[in-house]
Amino acid sequence: MKLSEIKKELSTLDNVAFVLPNGTYVPEHFHVTEVGLITKNFIDCGGKVRKETVVNFQLWDANDFEHRLKPKKLLDIIELSEKVLGIEDYEVEVEFQAETIGKYDIDFNGTAFTLLNKQTACLAEDQCGIPAEKQKVKLSEIPSQTNSCTPGGGCC
Numbered sequence: 001m002k003l004s005e006i007k008k009e010l011s012t013l014d015n016v017a018f019v020l021p022n023g024t025y026v027p028e029h030f031h032v033t034e035v036g037l038i039t040k041n042f043i044d045c046g047g048k049v050r051k052e053t054v055v056n057f058q059l060w061d062a063n064d065f066e067h068r069l070k071p072k073k074l075l076d077i078i079e080l081s082e083k084v085l086g087i088e089d090y091e092v093e094v095e096f097q098a099e100t101i102g103k104y105d106i107d108f109n110g111t112a113f114t115l116l117n118k119q120t121a122c123l124a125e126d127q128c129g130i131p132a133e134k135q136k137v138k139l140s141e142i143p144s145q146t147n148s149c150t151p152g153g154g155c156c
Contacts, residue, residue, distance in 0.1 A: 001106045003055050004089045007078060009108050010071040017112035018059060018094070021104070025112070026059055026096060029067045032074060034058035035081040037090070046124025055087055057106075058095045093118070 010016070018026040039053045081087050094104045094115055104115035122128050 001092055001108065002089050003078070003082075003087065003092055005108070006092055006106070006113070007075060009113070010075050010078075013071045016069050016071050016074055018096075019109070019112050019114045020096070020098075021115055021117045026115075027061050029062065029065050030069065031060045031062055031067065032057055032069060032077060033060045034095075035077050035087075037081075037085050037087050038093075044123040044127075046127030048124060050123065053090050055081075055090045055092045056095060057092060059097075061097065 015028075017028065018030070020026060034056065036056045036058075037053065038056045039051065041049070041051050043049055078087075092106050094106050094113075095101050096104065096115065102115075103118050105118055107114045107116055122130060
């Protein structure tokens with residue numbers, strides 16, 4: 001989701017909720033400890049220089065169980081970040097602490113923001129020597145040919 005889409009959804013909500021990929025909710029007393037702009041400059045395994053920029057939200061589960069982040073407050077934090085950091089309408093990723101810091105893509109299900117597992121991928125598969133995925137076919141589904149060899153037919 002782009003930042004503009006998140007802002008649009010926040011403006012319609014009474015409460016902010018995030019759902020983890022396993023279906024559980026981030027505890028409702030979470031904090032957004034960072035809204036930032038992350039730019040990653042790198043070279044892929046094929047030697048191509050690449051640049052990725054995302055807006056980053058860091059969620060933190062604190063022990064202040066009475067805390068509730070309201071949509072207006074999160075919108076205010078986002079708008080301040082846009083102004084001070086020059087944030088534009090980039091895709092948003094979310095960090096949340098589980099066993100380690102997880103990075104997630106984000107979507108919206110109509111009532112809550114859903115965190116989606118991010119996946120690694122080779123960006124230069126044609127340069128890596130990764131074989132193309134072979135098509136799997138059941139032998140029983142291969143049509144028989146009328147000109148196939150038979151025992152004693154002299155074709156083999």
